[in-house]
Amino acid sequence: MSEEREVGETEEAETEGGTDETRLLATEKVVAAIGDGIYQLDPAGRFVSVNDATVEATGYDRAELLGEHASFLVDEAYVTRVEDEIADLLANEPGGVRAMEAPIRNADGERVPCELRFSVVLSDGEFEGTVGVVRDISWEKRRDAALRAQRDELEQLRHINAVVRSIDRAVVRANTADEVERTVCDRIADADPYRFALVARFDRELETLTIVSRAGIDEEDAERLRRMDFDASDGPAIEAIRNRSVWVVQDADRGDEWGASDSDAGRWSMAFVPFRYDDSIHGVLGVYANRPFAFEGPEREVLGELGEMVGYALSAVKTRQALVSERTIELTFRFSEDDYPFTALTKQVGGTSRFEDAVLHPDGSLLLYVSTEGSDPERVLEFLEEFEGVTHFRAITQREDECLLEVRYAGPMAFSTLANHGGIIRSAVAEEGIAHVTVDIPESGDVREVVNAMTGVFEDAELVSRQTVEQPTETRARFRDTLDDRLTERQLTALTTAYRAGYYDWPRGSTGEELAESLDIAPPTLHKHLRIAERKVLSAIFDEPERD
Template sequence: MGTRHELAASALEDLPITVALIDENGEILLTNRSWREFGPADGPTDHVGVDYLANATTAEDEHARRAVEGIEAVLAGDRDAFSMEYPCHSPDQQRWFLMRVTQFSHEGRRLASLVHLEITDRKLAEIAAEENERRIREERKTVEHVLERVDGLVTEITDAAVGAETRAALERDVCTRLTDTEPYVLAWTGRVDVTRRRLSPREWDSRDDVPLEDDELVLESDESHPAVRAFVDHEPQVIDDIDAFDDADRWWPVGAGERFQSVAALPLAYGDVTYGVLVVFADETDAFDERESLVLESLAGTVATAMNALEARRMLTSEAVVSIEVAVEDPSLFVTSLSERVDATISYRGLTYDADETPQLLLYADREIDQEAVLAPDADVRDLSVLSKNDGGTLLEVTAGDGPVTALNEHGAVVQELSVSDGVADLAVEFPDSRSARSAYDLLERRYDRVELISYHEQEEPSQRPHDVSARLESSLTDRQLLALRKAYHANYFEWPRDISGEELADSMDISRSTFHQHLRTAQRKVLEELFD
């Protein structure tokens, strides 16, 4: 084993940090392998005899000046130790080091050890942490600003929704309040003409007279427009950079790109009813990030809820009803497939409900049909049976599932007429309001291949509506009495000659003939009481 000095020298030589010993004048007395390998290839191999302080003093930077002052203070005995961190970057790499200077004595001489420890990994982690903290601070400021702005906007939109007397006033107020909020520069609401299949701006507002796109949009051919896509797909649509949008020149005026940088279009939907769209333009790109989009979706929901409330209020005070006529061409429609299967024109007679509230349709085929011919059920049919045959025709009873008649009935519709021939179903329906009509029409379009709107118009109803009388009657009749009355009426039992007998109707209700007539007479008496009392 060597001497203690040899062991110390060997340990110093193999340390994975750069170490040098200097005397009181700053001259290098000893270096280890790491120190020698760190230096340039064409420089001194061990740097022994080099004046470290003189070399450091020639370097014209703040870090060298601080290092020299610290080392001189240690060698002068003014301090026992000194340390500092400094960068030592190369053209292709960033590096940082920690220099530590420690005083010690040997044979009466004041010496110092210089240790340079690379701390690049730690420094990069600190820089990343500082950058992350800076980003978090900026995001917090942004969120606080957005929340402050959004809170005011939500409050204003809610106030507008609550205080509006008409839908037009609501839409104008919403557009104005949106354009009073940066970075929005233009806002408009659009409504759809279901007859002409057009979407048009109805109310709008802008900052600094920003122009409004004034062309009608055709739902079938203008599908690239975000407003059309929002209405048809029932989903918000966002264009982050209008300049990069292929159809920008087609939809927005030349030069509008100076003010229009991004756009969001949102459907104004309440439940399954879409009242229109809300379109908002901003004067900066990427204005509608996820957070902003969620806020606008919430605002659109608030506006649609207010529209629904206004519609309900108008419905309660108005005596208008909406009538539409549509043609549906789709072989999956059960009345269409039935017409083709039995080679007959099928017409609708009426709708009844059994004791379990299961809907039952009465249909009439213009030729005699055997039960075997109608056994094959459709997806929308649970059961189909022949009630009676007369005058070359057949009365059918259908226990319906989720078919068009029952679905329309759930929207408050009254089916006035339904007939099917040559693969086309002609349907005339009456609704209590335009909201229900729009909802039902959208339902038909979603379900069937081809739906064509033939007519749409509103008309006044008498002060006492038929469904008001019907509601009172339904409350006074038992389920069996109501079912017997409805079946007898829709099956033309009260016609002469009768299309069906009491025995056939009783069989369809799975009751005796005498019980059927008892239910029917009681129901007739209550109808007459409503009429004459």
Template sequence: SVSGAAARLRSLRFDAVVTEYQLPDGDGFDLLQQVLSVDETVPVVFYTAHGDEQVAGRAVAADAAAYVSKKQGPAALCERLDTVTMTEHASTVTDVPSVPAGALVRALEDAAVGVTLTDPSLPDAPVVYANTAYQKLTGYSETFILGRDHSYLQGPDTAEGAVAELERAQQQGPVGVEMLNYRETGEPFWNRVQATPVTGADGEPTYIAQFHTDVTERRERESRAQQRVAALRDERESLERVLGRTSELTDDVAEILAGAQTKAEIEQQICSAIVDRDGFTYAVFGEFPSVEHTVTVQASAGAGGRVETGEADLSGTLFERARKQGTVEVSSATDQLPSRLAPAQFGAGSVAVIPLAYGRTTYGLLAIYTGGPRSLDRRETLVLRAVGRLIASGLNAIEAKQVLRAERVTEVGVDIPDKTFAPVELADRTDGPVEYDTTSRAEDGSLRLFLTLSVPAADAEEAVAAASSVASGVVLASQSATTTVSVEPADPTALNELAEYGARTQQITVPSATAPARLVIDAPPEGDVRTLISVLKEQYNTVELVRQQDRERDPRPAVGVASAIDAELTDRQYTALETAYRSDYFDTPRPVSGKELARAMDISRQTYHQHLRTAQQKVLDALFDE
């Protein structure tokens, strides 16, 4: 222990002291100080398995006679003891820088880190010793190093503060800095320098020991980590900006679509909402006319006023690519753009072109212009793509409303002999005609057809259960030789898509078991009939167009009780009431129960009766309040 060794030193004379680095009540350096305080002539040798280059350097700097690793074995220890006990301790002062004793030099030469000793008593504190590791680290030879200060390691990017910090080691004691130094080849490297004064008997620094370690790899790793942190911070800020701007825009669009009554309102209000957001300077809403490679400007907003409405040629441009590929396209410096829609026309740096597609229908495009040269990033384009689909969905809804309100419609009649069409298969299985009554949708959005079969209830139930074109079905009511059923088609894709295009099913008739089904729909007068036919042909093997004509909508009361009922009933209430009516639910005796009607709508009996009672009350209110 340190205390035990110190006590014995005061009572006995020793030729040398050998110490481990780690001691029970301190370490080898504590013992070294105790030895020197009692007798400076007694050499102290560190013999340890727990040290490293740093400990070795500190030991030599603290006037230890030698440092021996236990890995070198007892023989090496004995050799060092012979050397240090035979060495005469003396010092001389000359005008020429001197080097330490041979034992100290050998210990320093064994160090893996670069070690230099400078003499602070001489002008500029020149280097008086440099070990081999230091020479390899810097690339400078011993001949060049000795007699110079360390300024040869400095270069244009060496921090002056780090140099000044090292110079204070003479007055303030040990210091450590990391600084950018330069090798003899001019190659920069990060040097961790630990400087500590080596004091003499008078307490004044005799040498300044410096330990040099190349930490370039660690600094580069730290730099890469900092760059990653900065990149993540920029990414987070960018994401916050994107989410903030685009989420607000999405909210604006949803609000506009909920309140707009016409397509023109949607177009102009959305353009105005876009330019109200930071970073978006201009917006243009265009439609695709029948003329290929062109777009018709319908609405615009932004600084500088509106673009004149009219057609613009898209041939070979970014706008045409967006239309053909159905993707959001963001302009770059090499993209061709129609002159009247180029960003420069609006003082913008770039433009994002968003196709407005819903199902198979493309309603047009939305061009959003940004103020600077920065293009929209991938996340923004994904959000804008969703905004485009939202707008197209709203336009589709407006179109569907216009079909319901329009005075004229396009009536389209087709024949479908395919037995995967449920009415055709049911006619075949019942060997008789099938008539369409109405359509409803369940709570989950699934479509159901109400059909009248020309067979008794038992035969109708058997046919529905056996039909592969029917996913589920129930018998609602039966009178004499006819039965009303509610069926869910196994594949309602075509009927759903027709509804999305604004088409309304008016009639489905299968005259006999061998005849095709005649499907009659009312479509928007400005709709594309070819698209509707292609929807049907994708699902059914044979589809023949037999009728297409524009006509006046079937007359319906527009005022009075009927209009009041239309305004008051929800879709669910209307379907519940119509289902009950068409199933003869109000007859006495009732041919069908409320439970069966609820099953037909895929809702609970309680929910069905609630819809039905509410609908009946609204009908009576409309009748008697008049």
């Protein structure tokens, strides 16, 4: 019975698990089918077995690998680390598994990042070698590198945005162009991603740049930059101005030109950011980075927004100087322009048109208030209805041969252009197709800049007079400047529109609903802006002035 039972148990074992030979065959098939590389080393570290995945991954034939030492595929430094791990396993954890990363050198000489997992093989307590798994982790490495780059980029953008916000707060309080330029240079040069910054002013007529401020760079380096022709007519700074966008020199060989230290030698990138606002270019900001291919994507966009913000600040400084200057230069221009609505109006319909005021509409167009005399109001309205670029108009008041108009015009205008150069329009009158425009600029202002701005909008504009004018001690402009400091842009827009549209006349020339429609805002929003603005104006008149 015992013999029958033994035979039965043997048959059952063979039926359930197969013979040793069939089990070995099954194991070999599994090893061969696994996608990761599997290998076995003898006690001396030589390959005694490799599966198909190892052969495919390394690019060597199986015959080339078998008998070779592990250093055939792995650098000696990693072989030493593996041997240390094996010694520790044998001494402390014979049944354990160890893992490490190591580059595998394939038949093409490339190093493929891999993860090694291995354990020791013992037979009757004797060390018979190691068995291990090799997994290609190239994809994980690329993914991790991409994630790190993304995190670094987001952190860098966060830092740059913080710098830009600090510049925004600082330039709003600046009183001169020098102060604006110096602030921008200092804050940018102090930002971690950048090494230095410089600002150059632009001469529109000569198309030249003059460095007026720099930070993080000494005179010697500035001279080297000049020798690199950054400001040449075909250089990157001028290209940024011509294209009105950020212009970048990427991955440029620096060599010893900048006296680079070991930590930043090799490559560099530089961005040139135009200071622009509307159609005006005030200069350019140069930003230097110790890294190739800097200023990509969002970083370039942020710098572009910085250029627009600084351009606006420089325009505001010039306008403010014109308002508060004790002496101004008065310039009078004459031009005839058929594409300009109010010269064309007086030429085709007759009479006189006079500029009263202008308000910047939220959509970027100008809301103009113009009075006409000596012409039929109905013919004036018919003319405006057909004129290209006029997107909205209405007669606020009209009598037999005169009217007050509200006109939204999207075409080129001199008003915003002159304001960007510090010019304030004091009067503008058109008659028989010819306009005379008088502009005040600060005594320190650049007359040539303003003349260029006028001829840039009106081709036949001609400067017919220039004189220096003394301003009274307390001027309307000074009071207006005080209000500008107190009122937000929306409040000032609402108040000016209401005043020019006859909202405060009796009877009213415009209702609140009409004003709200002109500004594309809800009537309650309009009334809120007006109420707050009115209180601020009355406060400026009746309250005691603030003391330092």
